[in-house]
Amino acid sequence: MRKRLVGWLCDTALILYFVFALFPIAWMVILSLKPADQLFSTYFSFSPTLDGYRTVLGDSEGIPFVRFFVNSLVVSVGAVVLSLVVGLPAAYASARWRFKGSENLMFTLLSFRFAPELTVIIPLFVLYQKLGLFDTYVGMVWVLQLVTLPLIVWIMRSYFADLTPELEQAALLDGYTRKQAFFKVALPLVKPGIAAVSLLAFIFAWNNFVFPLILTSNEAQTVTVGALSFLGGDRPKYNLTAAAALVSVVPPLLLALTIQRYLVRGLSFGAVKS
Amino acid sequence: MGWRITLRPYVLIVPALLLTCGILYPFGLGLYYTLFDFSASKPQPDMVRFENYRAVFTQEAFWNSAWVTVLYAVGAALAETVLGVAVALLLHRSTLIGRVLEKILILPLMIAPVIAAIIWKLMLQPSVGVVNHLLRPFGLGGVQWTDTPTGALLSSIAVDVWVYTPFVAILALAGLRSLPTSPFEAAAVDGAGWWYTFRRLTLPMLWPYVLVAVIFRFMDSLKVFDIIYALTEGGPGDSTVVLQIRAYLEAIRFQRYSFGISYTIVLWAVVYLAAMVLVKHLGKIQRKAAEVTT
Numbered sequence: 001m002r003k004r005l006v007g008w009l010c011d012t013a014l015i016l017y018f019v020f021a022l023f024p025i026a027w028m029v030i031l032s033l034k035p036a037d038q039l040f041s042t043y044f045s046f047s048p049t050l051d052g053y054r055t056v057l058g059d060s061e062g063i064p065f066v067r068f069f070v071n072s073l074v075v076s077v078g079a080v081v082l083s084l085v086v087g088l089p090a091a092y093a094s095a096r097w098r099f100k101g102s103e104n105l106m107f108t109l110l111s112f113r114f115a116p117e118l119t120v121i122i123p124l125f126v127l128y129q130k131l132g133l134f135d136t137y138v139g140m141v142w143v144l145q146l147v148t149l150p151l152i153v154w155i156m157r158s159y160f161a162d163l164t165p166e167l168e169q170a171a172l173l174d175g176y177t178r179k180q181a182f183f184k185v186a187l188p189l190v191k192p193g194i195a196a197v198s199l200l201a202f203i204f205a206w207n208n209f210v211f212p213l214i215l216t217s218n219e220a221q222t223v224t225v226g227a228l229s230f231l232g233g234d235r236p237k238y239n240l241t242a243a244a245a246l247v248s249v250v251p252p253l254l255l256a257l258t259i260q261r262y263l264v265r266g267l268s269f270g271a272v273k274s
Numbered sequence: 275m276g277w278r279i280t281l282r283p284y285v286l287i288v289p290a291l292l293l294t295c296g297i298l299y300p301f302g303l304g305l306y307y308t309l310f311d312f313s314a315s316k317p318q319p320d321m322v323r324f325e326n327y328r329a330v331f332t333q334e335a336f337w338n339s340a341w342v343t344v345l346y347a348v349g350a351a352l353a354e355t356v357l358g359v360a361v362a363l364l365l366h367r368s369t370l371i372g373r374v375l376e377k378i379l380i381l382p383l384m385i386a387p388v389i390a391a392i393i394w395k396l397m398l399q400p401s402v403g404v405v406n407h408l409l410r411p412f413g414l415g416g417v418q419w420t421d422t423p424t425g426a427l428l429s430s431i432a433v434d435v436w437v438y439t440p441f442v443a444i445l446a447l448a449g450l451r452s453l454p455t456s457p458f459e460a461a462a463v464d465g466a467g468w469w470y471t472f473r474r475l476t477l478p479m480l481w482p483y484v485l486v487a488v489i490f491r492f493m494d495s496l497k498v499f500d501i502i503y504a505l506t507e508g509g510p511g512d513s514t515v516v517l518q519i520r521a522y523l524e525a526i527r528f529q530r531y532s533f534g535i536s537y538t539i540v541l542w543a544v545v546y547l548a549a550m551v552l553v554k555h556l557g558k559i560q561r562k563a564a565e566v567t568t
Contacts, residue, residue: 027396118521118535249389272448
């Protein structure tokens with residue numbers, strides 16, 4: 001009897017936490033579906049409409065939200081691809097060879113993860129104006145390396161370190177070159193890891209706010225900054241803000257659900273393995 | 275052949291090294307700027323040596339910001355740890371309800387913090403927000419959430435907790451699932467109670483996992499920006515002006531670049547020191563946990 005009561009209490013506590021966790025998302029859905037004239041008159045009873053989404057995706061408020069969405073896609077994918085190209089060889093090298101300076105380099109990379117972003121952004125803000133990189137894709141992809149590169153290098157390093165070197169050695173004995181052993185043996189084995197870490201890096205790049213806030217103004221602005229623009233003005237448009245917020249969280253949420261299994265290692269930079 | 279073997283790792287690492295230098299360059303440039311009085315109104319700056327730092331440390335505003343930042347970071351990290359571990363323990367019981375809920379645990383964590391702040395800003399509006407509407411039956415319909423200094427700080431911490439509790443919970447849950455079972459079986463045979471088992475076995479063995487989460491959360495919330503920017507912009511007054519917000523206002527809004535960067539360099543030093551202390555501590559804890567296990 002006492003055991004059942006305890007079990008019931010635990011379940012209740014859990015449900016309470018999940019109400020706290022999920023209610024805001026549900027409330028955004030409700031707000032985004034409200035017609036403008038019922039925004040403040042009622043809370044849970046209203047006649048749903050897609051007008052909010054039409055306005056946001058139709059750029060009719062003078063905020064080119066669709067373009068911001070495309071910008072987010074472009075710079076996030078660009079940042080991840082660049083990080084993979086330079087990060088995978090580096091991760092492999094640091095997992096397979098101990099050489100002078102490798103640890104220092106790895107920790108320098110990791111320290112980017114914990115540096116206050118503005119330490120780098122303010123000088124870049126000045127520098128980008130001079131170089132013509134302000135408000136451009138190239139400028140954004142470059143600065144997003146701060147987010148994506150440490151993540152990809154550290155996590156891929158832990159995946160490569162988990163591979164037994166024997167497989168590559170066997171390949172070398174079969175007459176493969178080092179390069180072939182890497183591309184034909186090592187890489188295919190860590191493919192799931194690469195996929196997961198790429199998606200995670202994409203999510204973090206997508207969710208970044210402070211870089212586009214300071215280093216873009218319009219051309220290369222992203223959804224995180226764009227969503228905030230709907231709150232401006234003297235009559236905040238709650239339904240539009242909610243719709244914009246929801247549209248901008250769809251990609252990261254969908255991707256996150258596909259990489260659940262890899263999240264522990266990813267979120268802890270390889271410090272915790274499940 | 276020999277030289278090729280030794281050169282190979284360097285060749286592989288060169289691209290990453292170049293990119294790292296590309297990020298280190300602005301950082302170095304920033305350090306360099308702090309020795310000048312560079313601002314939009316003074317594009318030809320003079321060398322002022324450490325005057326900027328002296329100015330930072332003698333400003334009331336800096337100490338206020340430092341205090342707010344520490345309050346925020348300690349509050350957020352503490353609340354997230356307690357709540358995250360609790361959620362992990364509850365999910366670890368693996369009831370039917372828990373297994374269903376676990377699948378959606380990460381949702382808030384994948385929402386951009388700035389969007390989370392926007393969502394809560396709409397919900398916390400005193401007159402039309404849904405939170406006060408739901409509290410009205412309990413006679414609490416008029417709480418001025420983000421309009422009082424204490425309320426604004428607590429609200430921003432609450433948003434942080436909403437976003438990042440799953441982070442702690444996921445790591446703690448991974449820890450719980452990797453604990454060896456034999457000590458627990460032995461404790462059960464000896465008739466140890468739940469509390470005793472938790473204090474003497476679960477917590478010490480779980481602590482290394484939790485500490486990794488705490489380190490991440492504490493260091494991240496020291497440099498919080500997005501949530502405060504969207505929720506309160508540092509207000510009311512300067513009750514939520516954390517260091518990165520202060521740096522932003524100085525450098526971007528008032529265009530005093532050198533001074534703004536000085537703020538972030540000081541913050542960077544603090545974060546770095548905190549990291550050193552915490553990581554050292556982590557090593558100790560991990561060794562201790564290993565003793566409990568054996």
